[in-house]
Amino acid sequence: MIPSETTSEIIWGAPLSTRATGHVLTSPQISSVFPSRSEIVTFRASFGEAVAQNGNVRLRSINHVIGNVASTNQDIPNRFSSSTQSESKGSASSVSLVPSNWEIYERCRKRFVQITVAEEIEYGLVAPSEVLLGEYFERYGSLIGNIVQHIYLNEIGNKSVLIALLKSLSTRAYRSVYPYAQTIAVAALASHNVEVREAGVRAFENWGHSEGIGVLKELIVTPRWLDEYRVETIEYLETLA
Amino acid sequence: MSLLVRKIQRSKWGDCAENSDVPVNADALTNCLKTTGDTLSVWFAQDDSDLDSAKIALIGTMSKLEKIDIIVLDESELAANDVVLAETPGITLAKPLVDRHRDLARLSVIEMMKVSSIIQRKLVEGETERIGKPELLRLFKKAIDNGLIVKSELSDDLQKALNK
Numbered sequence: 001m002i003p004s005e006t007t008s009e010i011i012w013g014a015p016l017s018t019r020a021t022g023h024v025l026t027s028p029q030i031s032s033v034f035p036s037r038s039e040i041v042t043f044r045a046s047f048g049e050a051v052a053q054n055g056n057v058r059l060r061s062i063n064h065v066i067g068n069v070a071s072t073n074q075d076i077p078n079r080f081s082s083s084t085q086s087e088s089k090g091s092a093s094s095v096s097l098v099p100s101n102w103e104i105y106e107r108c109r110k111r112f113v114q115i116t117v118a119e120e121i122e123y124g125l126v127a128p129s130e131v132l133l134g135e136y137f138e139r140y141g142s143l144i145g146n147i148v149q150h151i152y153l154n155e156i157g158n159k160s161v162l163i164a165l166l167k168s169l170s171t172r173a174y175r176s177v178y179p180y181a182q183t184i185a186v187a188a189l190a191s192h193n194v195e196v197r198e199a200g201v202r203a204f205e206n207w208g209h210s211e212g213i214g215v216l217k218e219l220i221v222t223p224r225w226l227d228e229y230r231v232e233t234i235e236y237l238e239t240l241a
Numbered sequence: 242m243s244l245l246v247r248k249i250q251r252s253k254w255g256d257c258a259e260n261s262d263v264p265v266n267a268d269a270l271t272n273c274l275k276t277t278g279d280t281l282s283v284w285f286a287q288d289d290s291d292l293d294s295a296k297i298a299l300i301g302t303m304s305k306l307e308k309i310d311i312i313v314l315d316e317s318e319l320a321a322n323d324v325v326l327a328e329t330p331g332i333t334l335a336k337p338l339v340d341r342h343r344d345l346a347r348l349s350v351i352e353m354m355k356v357s358s359i360i361q362r363k364l365v366e367g368e369t370e371r372i373g374k375p376e377l378l379r380l381f382k383k384a385i386d387n388g389l390i391v392k393s394e395l396s397d398d399l400q401k402a403l404n405k
Contacts, residue, residue: 120272123250124303126396171305171398195252202308205374223259225251225369229308232373239375 104143105150108136112151116164123202129164130171137172145180152184159193166199170206182207182215189219197221198229205233210241243316245283245326245343246295249273249360251310251369258364265357274357280344281356283314284331297384298341300377301333304396308373312363319345322355335389378403 099107115129137144148165155161166188169181181203188200201221204212216234221227253273257263274281286295292313299311316326324345331342345356363369372380381403384390392400 120275123307124248124300124305124309126304126398167307194255198252205308208374225258225367225371229371229373232371236373236375 101143101146104140105147108140108147109151109154112164113155113158113161116158116160119164121160121163121167123167127164127167130168133165133168145177148177148184149180159196162188162191162196163199166196166203170203174207174209174211182211186215189221194223194226198226201226201230201233205236208237208240210237213237213241242288244286244288244292244295245314245316245319245345246286246292246299246311247281247283247314248299249310249312249369251364251371254361254364257361261362261365265354265361269361270353270357274353274360276348276353279348280327280329280346281348282331283343283345284338285316285341285343286313293380293383294338294389295341296372297380297389298331298333298335298338300372300380301335301338301384301390302331303377303399305398306374306377306402308371308377311370311372312360312368313370314359314363318359319356322352322359324348324352324356334391334394335384337389374402 112129112132115132119128121127121129133148136147140147148169151161151165155165162184166181166185169177169184172181174182185200185203188196188203191197191200201216204216213234216230216237219230221230250273251258253266254269255266257265257269284295284298286292296311300309303309319326325347327344327346328340329342329344330339333339333342345352348356381390381395381399385392385403392403395403
């Protein structure tokens with residue numbers, strides 16, 4: 001079982017070292033490195049490659065992980081506990097690590113893709129992917145921009161995901177998804193796929209924000225009906241401004 | 242002349258909506274014209290002057306204020322193409338208009354080809370209607386004012402949009 005993301009306690013039983021930095025980090029040093037998050041140690045390392053040697057935890061590769069050092073009775077993923085138990089030689093400490101941001105991004109992406117494969121977007125109705133993105137907003141707070149961009153960048157060729165993503169984002173308040181959602185919408189307007197381009201125009205219409213006027217005026221989209229929709233959307237936004 | 246209103250996904254039709262020589266693409270058939278029990282759902286209007294009622298019945302199925310595209314089909318043209326029309330109760334918040342619902346029924350691949358050809362022709366000729374947010378708001382307000390839709394029965398999103 002993966003421990004929760006919000007670990008509150010750190011018991012330092014052994015110093016940490018990272019190959020990435022070449023430093024051996026003990027508790028005070030960690031605090032000085034991460035002064036704002038003294039209760040949670042944030043490593044740039046993958047805990048998939050963490051090993052313990054002589055009571056030290058060695059983190060071998062660069063990645064983003066949130067982790068702590070806690071008592072041996074903590075709920076620890078098997079892949080780590082076996083490593084630490086066999087190599088720590090009776091150290092009083094063990095490693096308990098929560099999912100890295102990268103793992104969160106990936107988990108969110110995979111779930112989002114699964115949902116969009118199964119759903120059929122129908123405008124005027126709430127799609128399951130919108131509900132899911134709403135859950136991400138509530139659960140991941142400040143990470144949501146990165147999650148959305150991660151999904152976008154990794155699924156840029158997946159029409160269904162892009163449309164679902166834009167439909168979901170366009171239901172959120174303009175400022176709450178600024179600027180990543182608007183950036184994705186602008187990119188969508190240049191897509192080779194007409195459905196994605198339409199989703200881009202729709203997003204600006206749904207946000208109903210005057211900043212959309214300038215964006216939409218900069219572009220001409222094809223085919224003709226979609227460009228007419230773009231012009232209508234500009235006119236609509238101008239009535240709101 | 243009786244008319245039938247159907248919501249379409251304009252962008253699913255791709256190039257075939259621009260050129261009638263291009264065969265109807267599969268996405269249009271399998272997504273935009275997705276059948277249930279060999280039927281396609283449409284809303285009935287007596288004539289042009291009655292179109293708002295059919296549109297209100299249609300938007301009564303919506304839970305979000307998002308632009309839709311519709312197409313208006315001639316009942317007589319469908320009948321001439323052997324497409325069977327069945328009166329079935331519709332699901333809409335415009336309850337007085339429930340009986341405006343019709344099914345294009347007993348559709349086989351042959352009738353589907355005919356229906357898709359009719360829609361393709363209308364797309365190519367620009368005979369579709371975009372109902373954007375302002376028009377949606379107008380229709381919802383008209384429906385509420387005329388007692389066709391009870392505002393409190395609408396989704397929170399729609400009520401919020403109508404209160405703006």
